[in-house]
Amino acid sequence: MLWGLGVGYVISGMYFGWNLGLEKGGTLGLAIATFFVIIMYVTFTFSYSELAAAIPKAGGGFVYSERALGKNWGFIAGMAQNIEFIFAPPAIALAIGAYFNLFIPGLPVLEIAVAAYVLITALNIYGIKAAALFELIITIIAVGELLLFAGLTLPHASMENLKINALPNGYTGIFAAIPFAIWFFLGIEGVANVAEETINPQKTITRGFGFAILTLVVLCMLTFAGSAGVAGWEAIVYKADGSSSDSPLPLALDRVMGENNAFYHLLITVGLFGLVASFHGLILAAGRASFEFGKDGCAPAYIGKINSRFKTPANALLTNMGIGIIALFSGKTSEIITISVFGALTLYIISMVSVIKLRKTEPALHRPFKVPLFPLFPIVALTIAGVALLAMIWYNQILALIYTSIIILSFTFYKISSAPKKS
Numbered sequence: 001m002l003w004g005l006g007v008g009y010v011i012s013g014m015y016f017g018w019n020l021g022l023e024k025g026g027t028l029g030l031a032i033a034t035f036f037v038i039i040m041y042v043t044f045t046f047s048y049s050e051l052a053a054a055i056p057k058a059g060g061g062f063v064y065s066e067r068a069l070g071k072n073w074g075f076i077a078g079m080a081q082n083i084e085f086i087f088a089p090p091a092i093a094l095a096i097g098a099y100f101n102l103f104i105p106g107l108p109v110l111e112i113a114v115a116a117y118v119l120i121t122a123l124n125i126y127g128i129k130a131a132a133l134f135e136l137i138i139t140i141i142a143v144g145e146l147l148l149f150a151g152l153t154l155p156h157a158s159m160e161n162l163k164i165n166a167l168p169n170g171y172t173g174i175f176a177a178i179p180f181a182i183w184f185f186l187g188i189e190g191v192a193n194v195a196e197e198t199i200n201p202q203k204t205i206t207r208g209f210g211f212a213i214l215t216l217v218v219l220c221m222l223t224f225a226g227s228a229g230v231a232g233w234e235a236i237v238y239k240a241d242g243s244s245s246d247s248p249l250p251l252a253l254d255r256v257m258g259e260n261n262a263f264y265h266l267l268i269t270v271g272l273f274g275l276v277a278s279f280h281g282l283i284l285a286a287g288r289a290s291f292e293f294g295k296d297g298c299a300p301a302y303i304g305k306i307n308s309r310f311k312t313p314a315n316a317l318l319t320n321m322g323i324g325i326i327a328l329f330s331g332k333t334s335e336i337i338t339i340s341v342f343g344a345l346t347l348y349i350i351s352m353v354s355v356i357k358l359r360k361t362e363p364a365l366h367r368p369f370k371v372p373l374f375p376l377f378p379i380v381a382l383t384i385a386g387v388a389l390l391a392m393i394w395y396n397q398i399l400a401l402i403y404t405s406i407i408i409l410s411f412t413f414y415k416i417s418s419a420p421k422k423s
Contacts, residue, residue, distance in 0.1 A: 002191055002208025004136035007215050009187040009285075011142050012278030014216075014223050015271045016095040019248035020334045021180025022233040024395075025173035028166040032174045033181040034220065036384055041185045042213055044348050044381035046371045047355045048189050049205045053369035054358075060189075060289065061347045061354075062298075068354035068361070072411075075298050077350040079410050082293060083343030083403070085286035086320050088186060090327040091336040092279045093117050098246035099275065103268050113328050120280050121321040124287060125307065125314045142274030143219065145267060149249055150222035152263060156256050157229025164232035175391035179341040180334075182388070184220045186344055187278070188212060190285050205369050227252040246333055247271075283320070290316035298414055338396050342403040345389040352382035 021030040048061075057063040061081050066074025096116050097109035167173060191209065227236045227248050235255060236248035245251055249271065253264050291313035294304025307314035327336050355378045358365060371377045393400040 001136060002204060003211045003215070004139045005281075006188050006191045006208060006212025007143060008136075008139040008277050009190050009281045010185055010212075010216055010278065011139060011146075011219075011274045012092050012095065013183045013186060014146055014219050015249060015274055016098070016246045017091060017183045017333065017337050018180050018224075019227065019233075019236050020244060020337070021177035021183075022228065022237050023244070024169065024180070025177030026166045026168045027162045027164075027228050027233050029169070029171070029173035030177040030181060031224070033177040034184060034224070037178070037181040037185065037388070038217055038220075040348075040381050040384035040388070041188065043377040044352065044385070045188060045191075045209045045213060046206070047378040047381055048348075048351055049209060049369050050355055050367055050371045051351065051358070053205060054365050054367045057292075061351045062289070062293065062296075064358075065350045065354045068357040069350070073350060075411060075414055076407060077347055077354075078289070078293050078298060079407055080343040080346035080350070081289050082286065083406065084186070084340050084347060085282055085289055085343075086323055087327060087336055087340035087343065089117070089279055089282045089286065089320075090324040091333050091340065092275055092282070093324070093328060094331070094333050094336075095246045096272065096275050096279065099250070099268050099272050102247055102250050103265065110328060110331065114325055116276075116279065117321055117324055117328070120276075120283050121317050123280075124284055124317050125312055126310055138273045138277050141270055142277065143215065145270035145274070146219050146223060148263070149253065149267060150226045153226035153230050153252055153256055154222070157225055159229075161229050161232045162225070165234070172395075176395040178388045178391055179338045179396075182341045182344065183337050185213075185216055186341065187282060187285075188216070189347075190281070200368075223249070231255045244334070283317070286320045287313050287317040290320055297418055299410075335399055338392065338399050339403055342389070342392060342400065345385050345392070346407075348385040349382060349389065352378040352385070356382075 018030070021033065024030070025033060051064040052060070055064055055067060062074055062078025065077035090113070093113035093116050094109065097107075097112035100107050100112045101109050169176065188209075191212065230236075230252045236251045237244060239245045239251070247268075250264065250268055253261075253267055257264060290299065290303055291306075292304070293299045294301060294316060296304070303313075303316045303319055305315055306312065330336065355371065356375055359374065
């Protein structure tokens, strides 16, 4: 089940989004960025699991950082977590719209994306969630589809195609491609938040995360090579009209067997399962994180209230949906992904500092799971995340300003609203 959660949260990143990094770095630039991102996620997830097992609270990084570093840093980590989980779903919604549009060209992408948002949010408000077994089944189906995609495309892929314009913007493109390499794995840390419900976390979290990361790394490599190797990276980034595409796998498969082939339509259909699974999971995670934030007084109080009829965090879910739909109307998948990744990297950095700090300040804290090779793992994750964040700020200065403004404005509101009232 931990494997299913880990892969299910992330698998939508294999179907879309990552290909936009090819425009920045080409095949070689994105490949190098992905190599270091894989190292970061391996070391981060096991370090984060130590926090989750020792402090099993739904607030995740918000709770861990508050305990290790105080309320102010806890707030920043929590806000970053919210931004990650709130801005990832609109990017997935646009991909859902793009995949539907491929299947039925008359359907408009934006309207489908909005409809998906409203439907999944409504399901969460009513309390209807996919059972863990269902999530596991559709994750297995989505993994199987990616393996089928690799089997169909890899025989037609070649190293010559991968070498075409492999580094279009020079070595600086490696840094510009970082957010899209991270998108391959974004969200896997959500698995650590179920440590409280895990039997024998020292063993099961290690296995769950380990096999999830291994699966995702293999799928990442197969998908990358199978897509870009068929006709070069530009074939899976640009549509016929020259605009950027949110559906790289169908574009690659079209080059191999055409749009009328049964496998082409199967890919789109099953690909939607993967997208919806991640979309639903991230909306659920975002609602939970925002609810905890509001309940602890770090956001407007109404966000932290449970709906009296449905017993779900309806206010948090609706607020997140409103923000997500506004982001949808920008139509800019690349920028939405980048904002989400800014939040993720901030969370990763503060969480790794928290792991190290708590080992010093609370050595007696019961840790059912301990990160291997401490302090090497958290230090490696912290270093790569720090370099990635600096690179993203340099290459996305306007988006970095927007992200920083959100953090500063929310922190200011928090400090004003939490200040003691004069009698």
